[in-house]
Amino acid sequence: MRVIINSNYQQCAQWAAEYVAYKIKAAHPTKEKPFVMALPAGSTPLGMFEALISMFKKGKISFQNVVFFNMNEYVGLAPEDKNSFNYYLWDNFFQHIDIRKKNIHLLNGQTKDFMQECASYEKLIRSYGGIDLLIAGIGEDGHIAFNEPGSSLGSRTRVKALNRNTIRANARFFNNNENLVPKLVVTMGVATIMDADEVMLIATGDKKADAIRCAIEGSVNHMCPVSILQMHPHALIVCDEEATSKLQSDIVRYFNDNENTKFGRKI
Numbered sequence: 094m095r096v097i098i099n100s101n102y103q104q105c106a107q108w109a110a111e112y113v114a115y116k117i118k119a120a121h122p123t124k125e126k127p128f129v130m131a132l133p134a135g136s137t138p139l140g141m142f143e144a145l146i147s148m149f150k151k152g153k154i155s156f157q158n159v160v161f162f163n164m165n166e167y168v169g170l171a172p173e174d175k176n177s178f179n180y181y182l183w184d185n186f187f188q189h190i191d192i193r194k195k196n197i198h199l200l201n202g203q204t205k206d207f208m209q210e211c212a213s214y215e216k217l218i219r220s221y222g223g224i225d226l227l228i229a230g231i232g233e234d235g236h237i238a239f240n241e242p243g244s245s246l247g248s249r250t251r252v253k254a255l256n257r258n259t260i261r262a263n264a265r266f267f268n269n270n271e272n273l274v275p276k277l278v279v280t281m282g283v284a285t286i287m288d289a290d291e292v293m294l295i296a297t298g299d300k301k302a303d304a305i306r307c308a309i310e311g312s313v314n315h316m317c318p319v320s321i322l323q324m325h326p327h328a329l330i331v332c333d334e335e336a337t338s339k340l341q342s343d344i345v346r347y348f349n350d351n352e353n354t355k356f357g358r359k360i
């Protein structure tokens with residue numbers, strides 16, 4: 094696992110965006126062999142999206158040969174609903190860049206047949222040869238995508254019920270009214286995430302410090318689903334100092350030392 098510790102949110106956003114651009118360029122994607130990404134929602138990736146949009150506007154990066162999947166969606170919300178993750182990705186990212194519409198694959202929270210929706214999503218990912226770079230956020234309780242504590246670490250894309258912590262945390266997007274937060278979601282499973290060639294997780298702020306401690310220092314456990322990244326051969330955590338505030342000082346020093354030398358640095 095690589096852990097990149099930046100001083101603040103803005104630096105994390107910039108680092109993550111530069112890494113994404115580096116990975117896309119290094120893959121030399123074409124129409125026939127596109128670069129495949131999966132994207133999260135939430136407030137954390139917004140700075141990275143802004144930085145990527147700015148790089149695109151300066152002509153430094155193109156997304157024409159990039160395929161996008163999303164990680165999760167609320168059950169029952171239409172794509173036009175401002176709280177849907179569908180709307181979120183179009184509003185904050187896709188509408189500002191040179192994507193091809195046919196390269197965008199977002200989970201449908203309004204389907205009548207979720208079994209079918211989830212099975213075809215998995216199939217579609219496989220048809221591209223899998224995800225090259227999956228970007229994830231992290232819940233305060235250690236969830237990844239919408240895989241809540243207690244989720245099977247072998248799970249695939251499916252419908253899940255949210256727990257009370259997540260409903261409370263996400264109420265800020267629903268007029269601070271917990272009753273308006275959908276209770277069901279459709280989400281990539283933990284095993285779906287683990288199948289990606291590389292997983293980059295972004296975590297910022299004190300609120301994520303407990304989850305980051307579980308992710309890095311805890312044992313692999315379904316009570317902290319994100320801890321599964323310890324088993325991933327290419328897991329990269331991009332975080333700020335606040336998010337590392339509950340880690341042991343020697344592990345923080347270890348990551349800082351290694352990322353300060355050329356060894357291990359990929360960009």
Ligand code: GLP
Binds near residue numbers: 134135229
């Ligand atoms: C949500 C979403 C995730 C997101 C996470 C963190 O519940 N399911 O996609 O990564 O929680 O959100 P935020 O970045 O707003 O803290």
